[in-house]
Amino acid sequence: MDRPPYLHRSRFPTRTKLLALWTFIFLALFLFLFPRSSSDPTRRLLQAGPVWENRIRLSARSHSHSRRVLVTGAAGFVGLHVSLALKRRGDGVLGIDNFNSYYESSLKRSRAALLDRAEVFVVEGDVNDGTLLKKLFELVKFTHVMHLAAQAGVRYAMQNPSSYVQSNIAGLVSVLEVCKSANPQPAIVWASSSSVYGLNSQVPFSEKDRTDQPASLYAATKKAGEEIAHTYNHIYGLSITGLRFFTVYGPWGRPDMAYFFFTQDILKGKTIKVFEGADQKSVARDFTYIEDIVKGCLGALDTAERSTGSGGKKRKAQLRVFNLGNTSPVAVNELVNILEKLLDKKARRMVFPMPRNGDVPFTHANITLAQKELGYKPTTNLETGLKEFVNWYRLYYSKSGMNIVL
Numbered sequence: 001m002d003r004p005p006y007l008h009r010s011r012f013p014t015r016t017k018l019l020a021l022w023t024f025i026f027l028a029l030f031l032f033l034f035p036r037s038s039s040d041p042t043r044r045l046l047q048a049g050p051v052w053e054n055r056i057r058l059s060a061r062s063h064s065h066s067r068r069v070l071v072t073g074a075a076g077f078v079g080l081h082v083s084l085a086l087k088r089r090g091d092g093v094l095g096i097d098n099f100n101s102y103y104e105s106s107l108k109r110s111r112a113a114l115l116d117r118a119e120v121f122v123v124e125g126d127v128n129d130g131t132l133l134k135k136l137f138e139l140v141k142f143t144h145v146m147h148l149a150a151q152a153g154v155r156y157a158m159q160n161p162s163s164y165v166q167s168n169i170a171g172l173v174s175v176l177e178v179c180k181s182a183n184p185q186p187a188i189v190w191a192s193s194s195s196v197y198g199l200n201s202q203v204p205f206s207e208k209d210r211t212d213q214p215a216s217l218y219a220a221t222k223k224a225g226e227e228i229a230h231t232y233n234h235i236y237g238l239s240i241t242g243l244r245f246f247t248v249y250g251p252w253g254r255p256d257m258a259y260f261f262f263t264q265d266i267l268k269g270k271t272i273k274v275f276e277g278a279d280q281k282s283v284a285r286d287f288t289y290i291e292d293i294v295k296g297c298l299g300a301l302d303t304a305e306r307s308t309g310s311g312g313k314k315r316k317a318q319l320r321v322f323n324l325g326n327t328s329p330v331a332v333n334e335l336v337n338i339l340e341k342l343l344d345k346k347a348r349r350m351v352f353p354m355p356r357n358g359d360v361p362f363t364h365a366n367i368t369l370a371q372k373e374l375g376y377k378p379t380t381n382l383e384t385g386l387k388e389f390v391n392w393y394r395l396y397y398s399k400s401g402m403n404i405v406l
């Protein structure tokens with residue numbers, strides 16, 4: 001009776017089989033110990049070894065006050081300005097940003113190039129990547145985290161809701177998780193938003209007001225962030241400060257914001273949509289110039305108490321929230337009037353009913369608390385700030401734009 005195929009005696013002598021077996025074991029071991037550079041960006045980064053690690057250590061080296069700050073969302077609009085301000089005063093600064101394509105990533109690359117010239121390294125990575133964050137905390141003993149990385153924009157939430165959950169909720173938890181495990185723990189300052197005031201009608205908005213009627217998913221994720229911050233403060237004793245920024249504008253700004261695309265459209269002669277009521281304070285914003293916001297961020301970082309760390313009598317960890325606005329709301333139509341003057345070109349306006357797209361009709365900040373606790377004092381009015389923005393805009397989008405310094 002023929003043997004079944006699987007019982008056929010092999011044609012190969014034992015010695016060959018043993019050689020094949022040892023070769024297989026050697027190859028498996030080699031690949032395990034020296035994995036090929038994977039497609040995963042983080043794995044590539046972590047494999048980059050000493051060169052990458054030295055860039056990180058150099059960037060985060062502090063030349064005064066021994067402050068070492070991790071700035072998440074460093075290639076973003078606010079991230080750029082805060083990182084430069086910290087570096088210029090001698091703090092160590094390391095950035096992280098995933099350079100996503102929510103708006104032209106070329107603008108983020110240009111910001112990162114500017115930071116590179118100021119010796120601030122921006123690691124390309126996602127704040128949801130716990131392995132990467134842990135590695136950065138192994139390389140640098142951060143004293144502070146300025147958490148700015150988020151999916152910003154109110155209206156986009158209706159197109160891509162998951163990006164808000166991913167970046168603004170999961171991303172915040174990921175950052176807080178690595179901070180609570182660090183020893184000593186860094187103090188955290190993070191960007192909340194004026195949008196948490198939602199449809200409140202009592203103005204100016206104060207930190208004590210209700211914030212339980214968000215008008216957009218974006219606002220809801222920022223409000224959720226404030227509740228999550230409370231949890232990590234209560235359980236792990238993390239020192240956390242939330243900053244409710246009010247419609248920030250300025251050079252190197254965001255193309256998804258009205259002041260930016262209104263400028264583009266007026267210059268191109270395209271029609272701009274202004275929402276009904278834009279000629280009164282009923283459709284207005286407490287527009288806040290970026291340099292004033294930066295002063296508020298640095299004030300929050302400087303007054304942030306770090307946890308007492310292990311041992312020592314633990315005092316109740318600090319948990320704070322502040323409005324950072326300009327306290328002088330301007331009607332959107334007035335914004336357009338100022339742009340027409342600065343651009344020396346009439347806008348083609350079309351009035352639309354305010355859509356139910358997550359927008360709130362007006363914002364107006366009460367900044368008494370930030371003035372008292374952070375020494376926050378905004379000094380730039382909208383016309384002055386927009387003049388700086390328009391100057392930058394013309395330069396950046398001209399041929400020689402790439403050589404702009406800040």
Ligand SMILES: NC(=O)c1ccc[n+]([C@@H]2O[C@H](COP(=O)([O-])OP(=O)(O)OC[C@H]3O[C@@H](n4cnc5c(N)ncnc54)[C@H](O)[C@@H]3O)[C@@H](O)[C@H]2O)c1
Nearest residue numbers: 073075076077078098100126127149150167191245247248
């Ligand atoms: N600009 C404003 O008017 C304003 C107002 C209120 C609050 N804020 C908040 O301030 C912060 C900074 O805003 P901005 O105006 O500079 O916006 P921005 O979009 O220019 O900056 C955010 C940066 O974070 C990065 N990012 C997003 N998700 C990430 C992730 N998961 N991992 C790593 N990087 C990620 C983006 O690539 C971007 O560069 C945000 O939290 C925003 O919600 C901004």
Ligand SMILES: O=C(O)[C@H]1O[C@H](OP(=O)(O)OP(=O)(O)OC[C@H]2O[C@@H](n3ccc(=O)[nH]c3=O)[C@H](O)[C@@H]2O)[C@H](O)[C@@H](O)[C@H]1O
Nearest residue numbers: 152153154193194195245246247257258259273274275359
């Ligand atoms: O403070 C914040 O927390 C938020 O600030 C910013 O949102 P907003 O204050 O809504 O700014 P922005 O969109 O520029 O609209 C400005 C005005 O133009 C009106 N607007 C807008 C678009 C349009 O086509 N027409 C129009 O009239 C519009 O109705 C509004 O009255 C950030 O984008 C957001 O990330 C969030 O952080």
